[in-house]
Amino acid sequence: MVNPINDWLTAKSDFPSWSTDLAEQTLLRHYHNPFLPERVLQNLVILQQLFGHISLPMQEWLSRKSGVHIADLRALISFYLFLEEAKPCRYHLRFADNIIEQHAGVNELIEQVKEKLCGCDCKIETTSCIGLSDHPVSLLVNGFPVTRLTADNVNDFCQLIRRGAPLQDWPRSWFAVNNLIRHKGPLTAYPYQAGQGIAQAKSLSREQIIDLIGDAGLRGMGGAGFPTAFKWHWCEQQNEPIKYIACNADEGEPGTFKDRYYLSQQTDQMIEGMIIAALAVGAVRGFIYLRGEYLYLYQPIEKGLQRWREQGYLNADFDIELHLGAGAYICGEESAMIESLAGKRGIPTPKPPFPGEKGLFDKPTVVNNVETFVAATYILQQGSKAFKSVGTEKSPGSRLHSVSGDCQQPGLYELPQGTPVRELLALCDAKDTLCVQAGGPSGALYLPHQFDTPLDFENPGRGGSVMVFNRSRSLMDITRNFIQFFRHESCGFCTPCRAGTVAMCNLLERYEHQPTLKEQNKSDMIELAQLMQQTSHCGLGKTAGLPILNFLNLVEHHE
Amino acid sequence: MFQLDGNPIAFSKGDSILQAAHKAGYYIPHLCFHPDFKAHGSCRLCVVDVKGKTVSACTQPAEDKLEVYSDTAELRQSRLRLIQLLFAEGNHYCPSCEVSGNCQLQALAYDLGMTHYHYDPFSPLRQQDGSHSQLFIDQDRCIQCDLCGRASQEQDLKSVYLLAGRGQDTHLAFRSHNGQLGSTNASMDDRAAHICPVGCILPKAGNYPDIAGERLYDKIPIHTQGNHRRDEGGQDEP
Amino acid sequence: MNHSVPARKVRVATCSLAGCFGCHMSFLDMDEAIVPLIETIEFDRSPLTDIKTVSQCDIGLVEGGLCNEENREVLHQFRQHCTYLVAVGACAINGGVPAMRNHFSLQECLEESYLNGIGVVDAQIPSDPELPALLPKVTPLQTEVKIDFFLPGCPPPAAAFLELIQAVLENREPQLNYTIRRFD
Known part of the structure; x- marks a missing residue:
């Protein structure tokens, strides 16, 4: 992490031919000790970006250098979509x-x-x-x-x-990526003073910091809505000298782009939030897991980290490392992300144990979403009262919504928790709306008669995205797209998700094309969705059948 | 002590529900679990109801006074559908399979009352591997349980087998330079060569040793005699 | 076996699609049990009767999966005419051995059989319009129509056929006990 400016990060269409010197120099410029086994995934990501692919000689070289078996490298390449063995095109x-x-x-x-x-x-x-x-x-x-x-x-x-x-x-x-906020709110428009939240945190005990976060009622903005203070408290309580903070910047839920804003426009608030969390739980190292699709944000974030290093906030006691994902939605699931951070395939691990007890490298780890850290900084700077002055009792504060689809003003809207769907639709100027998908494919489908539903943690669809569909859209197309997404993104670990997502796509196709077997296919789909919900290993499989239930529900509603 | 379908089960600290039930002689259906190795939690056949939630018994820690339900109509139906998914996603040609009658997947399917796949067969294209002098790999039958991987790593200390790929493309891979089993140090004497619950890892010689009717699961269902292989002597489970 | 003689005989149709007639052989393999059965059932379309078209039946026993257009047509006729449609044997239930061709494209299969195969003389892919068109994949019956009962096995044991007919006579679901629920 010496030089934030890295060759491999520049956009190019001419890839240099394989050179061990170039590879080694690049990796050494990136890490003091690049060949630790847990770094292989990052090394593969860098080699991919630098040389446009990961050829057999590259695999052999990296395997020799890192001591990781070449078969394990191939296992990684076959798991992550953005890693490729084939010779690159221009x-x-x-x-x-x-x-x-x-x-x-x-x-x-x-x-x-x-x-x-x-x-x-x-x-x-x-x-x-x-x-x-x-x-x-x-x-x-x-x-x-x-x-x-x-x-x-x-x-x-x-x-x-x-x-x-x-x-x-x-x-x-x-x-050009436009990060204009169409509706500002507390988190995106307060007089932020870099470092002030840390100063405040340092004047408090660990317990007091966590109490402050708890008093604000901050809940996980990734979508789960788990009380942040509880996570921090649990990790703090662990009797372990080594603890980690991990920032989940792998927003992969289709239609979600709120973290893109924070990562590019409020990087400092996110970093400060991580440092505050580290103070609160006693962590020694932090990680940002940036999705591979946000490669272009790597450099700005790394520069941001460098600023905090230069000012001494990041130092030998606590530093933050930036990791890149490589095209795997499942790595947004916290235990899969932890596996990926450790250089493995992103397969969710059984819970318990939870990350707060046994996370990255088996150490207690706090995993929070980008926006959660931004909000933590806000709470330390502006106080818990200011935070909960908006929102609802159970879902205090405000949040950023990614709005896309059939509306005149797609983009980013910061709104108090509990804002009804209808109000958001008016703000973004949506007309003739058929339905709204909140929280992405794994979230909830809202129909016009449900548009008074508040968008908050008490209602499904909490991931911070709203996709708007007007009456010209086909629900069948929407549903098919959603379940094909899950089929594509299943990690393949457990039976109900690995096979269930494929079976679901087959069933929907049958439903569409076999009018005589409609009822049977329908009940099979409902049963399969429930089976996946009941028996899947992780959240992806548990929610992968929801679009089907939503769809059939709506079809019935229309009939 | 916890309750399994009303039966008191004693457990030691660190036991999973399935481990404790297994030691106490109670059968909870499973495929990827083996008492000698770390739990995996992937097949989901061992799902049980605990505190209103469905969890895999092989990864859920046993707790005092827990009420665990396994033999319910709803869970039996879920397990039936799960095993049907396993059959549908692979290429399982039981009539010609070397391990038919001795296969845990098939035996559990019999036991769960399966008569058909229910889901349309996926007919996947999977790579076979006949490169080893004594072992053959038929990935058509693989259920991605990683028992071979765990046995190879934990007992043989060889780490020959691993899972690679993602989603529907998840497959068994081998730790050799060219990716073939024949180039690893896998041996017939490995525990991993004798752990596969289906017919994916097979000896090249000496197959079809038993006539139909005298095979492991021909007469006695798996819930009575447990998950084991004919070459293990059937001593590892009740 | 204690058969109650119904007022009317149970009418049974059978056919073999992409199968080998092994299931039919197994059906006939019930030895003396077939004697009382004659009292209770009669055959409609079946290779046993040589009746070519199916009419209204109580039970349709279909062996084999679907590999060509004719198979589909016959299956739909059976579905239309049979109260209970039964998928008989591994091929009907999951495609079985013929489904092993699903690992190749249809064109590859035809070329291997008729152009490049060993000992092929006057190599050409048959294209007589009388021949039913092959389907791209061999599929089980349930992909096409609703199936009421499944008799697994390759072939299903004779006892499984007996139980099925007995169940229909008694107006109940067939119960295949452990020893006759076989996949091989």
């Missing part, structure tokens, strides 16, 4: 194909691009959500986001590739 296009992008016409654009780029040195694929649903159609080109591709500019886009323009020379406008 341009690797990964179109986001979540339902918002589909409604914005991604399929048609892909067809056009395929036709126009026939014979070019490029690879065209799809991936789940890349956190840019407010900028559709969006895609990653060699890892970097291109936004707002439309029928009007697709020609220009293809021209760049046809003439082989080096990616670093493309006009910046192609990569």
Whole structure:
């Protein structure tokens, strides 16, 4: 972590040929001790970005250097979507194909691009959500986001590739990500003073810090809504000299992009929140797990960390390391994230033990979402009263919502907890709304007669995203997209999720195409959704059947 | 002491519900659990109801005064569907399989009353491996239970087997440079070569030793004689 | 076996789709038990009767999975005409041995059989319009129609057939006990 400016992070379309010197220099510039076994996943991510793929000689070299068996490296490569053995093309296009992008016409654009780029040195694929649903159609080109591709500019886009323009020379406008907040609130618009929250925390005992967070009623903003103070308290109580703080910046729930805002605009509040948490529980090291889709935010965050290092807030007693994911939604699940941080495949581990007791490297670990740390900083700076002055009794405070889909003003809205769906729809200027999906595919579907439902932790769909669908949309398309997403993202560990997500896709197809067996297929789908909910190993499998239940519910409602 | 379907079960500290039940001679259906190795929790056949929640008995710690329900109509139905999913997602050709009659997956399916897959077969394309001189790998039958991986790591101290891939592509892999079993130091004498609950890891010679009717599970159901293999002598479970 | 003679004989149709007729052989393998059965059942379309089209029946026993368009047509006819449709044997239930071709594309299978296979003379892929078109994948019956009962096994033991017919006579669900619930 010496030099925050890293070659491997620059956008490029010409990949250097394999060189052990270049690889070693790059890794050494990144870490003092790059070849610890737990670093192999990060090393693979860096090699992938640097050389465009991970060839057999690279695997052999890394295996020799790290002592990790080459078969384990291959196991990692076969798990993480963004790691590839095949020789790279000059341009690797990964179109986001979540339902918002589909409604914005991604399929048609892909067809056009395929036709126009026939014979070019490029690879065209799809991936789940890349956190840019407010900028559709969006895609990653060699890892970097291109936004707002439309029928009007697709020609220009293809021209760049046809003439082989080096990616670093493309006009910046192609990569423009707009983080404008359409409705500000306490978290996004208070007079933040860097370090003041830490000073406040240092004047308090550990217990007092946790009490303050508890008094504010802060709950996990990732979507689970678990009381933050309880997590911190539990970790604090563990009689262990080594504890960790982990920041979950792997927002992968399709339609969610609120953390993108914090990671790029309020990095300091997030880092300060992590330092406060470290003070509260006595942690010695922190980790930020940044999703691979947010590669372009790596450098700004690393620079942010560097600032805090220069000011002495991050030091030998507590420093923060930035990790990159590599295209696996499941790594947003905290135990899978912990596995991934330790350099393994992102398979959720059984609970108990919970991370607060036995987390990263078997040490007590606090895992919180980006926004939770931002809110913790707010609470330390502005006080718990200020935080809970808005929101509801059980869900105090406010939160940022990612709004996308059929509305005039998609984007970011900070609203008090408990704001009814209807109010948000009015703010974003949504018309003729058929339904709203809150909290992504694993969240909840709200119909017009439910639009008075408050968006808070007491109601389902708590992940901070709202996808709006108008009456021209087909519920079948939405549902199919959601369950295909889960099939694609299942880690494959447990039977009900690994096989159930596939069986569910098959059943929905049957439901669609076999009118004579509709009733049977319907009851099979309901039963399977319940089975997955009941018996799955982790939250992904437990919620993967929800879109089907929502769908059938709505179909009945309409009939 | 905790209660399993009303029966008192004693346990030692650190026991899972399934371990304790197993020691006490009570059968909870399972496939990926083996008393000699660390729990995995992947097959989910051992799901039980505890405090209003369904959990895997092999990973859930036993606690004093816990009321655990295993033999309920609802759980039997869930287990039936789970085992049907396992059959549907692989390529299980029982009529020609070397371990038919001695297979734990098949035996548990019999015991759960399975007559058909219920779900459409996925017919996956899976890579086979015949590179080893004495062992054959038929991934069509693999249920991703990682028992071979655990046996190889914990007992053989070889770490030959591992799971790779993701989702539906999860598959058994082998720790060798070229990824083939034949290039590992796997041996017929390994515990891992004799742990597979299905017919994925097979000896190349000496298959079909028993005639139909005289195989392990032909007459006695798995809930009576437990999960074991014919080459283990059947002593590891009640 | 104590058969109560029904007012009307139970009408049974049978057929073999992508199967080997082994299940039919097993059905006939019930030895002397077949004698009282003659009192209670009669056959409609079946290879045993040589009746070519199925009419209204109580039980339809279908062996084999679906590998071509004719299989689908026959299956739908059976579904239309049979009160209880029974998937008989491994192939009907999960595709069985014929489904092993699902690991290859249909074109690969045809080329291997008719163009590149050992000893092929005058190599050509049959294309007579009389031949039913092959389906891209071999699938079990339940992918196409509702199945009421399943008799697993390769083949199901004769006792399983007896139990099925007995159950229908007694208007109850068939109970395949442990020893006759076989997958092989």
